[in-house]
Amino acid sequence: MTTAPGLHSAAGSPLLMNENLKFLQAFLKNPLKVGAIAPSSPELAAEMLRDLKPDEENIVYELGVGTGAITRFLCDVIPSRESYLGLELDPELVANINISMPEMxxxxxxxxxxxxxxxxxxxxxxxxLICCLPFVSLPKNVSEAVLAEIERFMSEGCETRIFQYAHGYYLPPAVRxxxxxxxRYGRSKRSQLILNNLPPAYTLTWSTL
Ligand SMILES: C[S@@+](CC[C@H](N)C(=O)[O-])C[C@H]1O[C@@H](n2cnc3c(N)ncnc32)[C@H](O)[C@@H]1O
Known part of the structure; x- marks a missing residue:
């Protein structure tokens, strides 16, 4: 991915400020479930989507869509609507994103x-599996349930990618x-530290393909 799709991405644009505001509102409403004060940056999104080549038989499944900071770049990666599925817990965020990105x-x-x-x-x-969930702040039983789901996908041959913030990297839930x-799947492939994200983050990838 080289360029950001113009409509959504221009830094400082009203659309982006609106998104940041929506994200902050979601965070204030439920800080532990959202787990971040700002949406992922385009730089983190690019790393999350590096080398993805989905199609209708090999789809991308995004967990924790939020305000769509990564999803908007996926629009350029997927060849068709049927090559992608996004999941988000917060119904308000889902309603908003279905308006702003009806094609997803x-x-x-x-x-x-x-x-x-x-x-x-x-x-x-x-x-x-593009997993954007805040494992560090989720209740342990929820994290364990999600990991069990990841295991099911991985047992069928899949690539799972997550991000972890640098400041939380050595906290027990992140290490766990x-x-x-x-x-289960060996050492992760870890990206460089992405400094241009609030807060800086790594991406981690495991594959059973
Ligand atoms: C750190 S935000 C990431 C949002 C966006 N993908 C980004 O990168 O900016 C995590 C998102 O996961 C959602 N989430 C938390 N727990 C969830 C769950 N159990 N199922 C689905 N989504 C969940 C939150 O509502 C929030 O929108």
Whole structure:
């Protein structure tokens, strides 16, 4: 991905400021579930989507769409609407994003049920799991339930990519998640630290393909 789609991405544009405001509102409403004070930057989005080549038989499944900071770049990556499924827990965010990005297939649901939700969608195999959930601040039982879902996709051959903020990298839930993945799928492929994100973050990728 080289350029950001113009409509959504110009830094300082009213659209972006509106998105930041919506994100902040969602954070204030539910800080632990949102887990970040700002949406992902275009630089983090680019790293999350690096080398993705989805199609209708090998779709991208995005968990935790938020205000669509990564989703808007996915518009340029997917060849068709049926190559993507997005899941977001907050119904208000889903309603907003369905207005701003009607071309994307985004539904309201819990990532702890991600596998069955995907099955019900009738879409193709999940080849890429783009997971944007704030594992550090989620309750342990929710994180464990989501990880169990990830395991189900991984057992069918999949690439899972997450991001972790640098400041939380050594907190127990972040370490626990990496340990869970490492013992099953080996060491992650970790990106450079993406400084141009608030806060700076790494992406981590595991693959069973
Ligand atoms: C850190 S934000 C990331 C948003 C966006 N993808 C980005 O990168 O800017 C995490 C998002 O995950 C959502 N979320 C939290 N728990 C969830 C769950 N169990 N199922 C689905 N979405 C969830 C939150 O509502 C929030 O929008």
């Amino acid at each position: 297939n985004i539904i309201c649901g819990n990532a702890a049920e991600a596998y069955d939700i995907h099955k019900r969608s009738g879409l193709g195999k999940v080849r890429y 998640l990496r340990e869970f993945m490492r013992t």
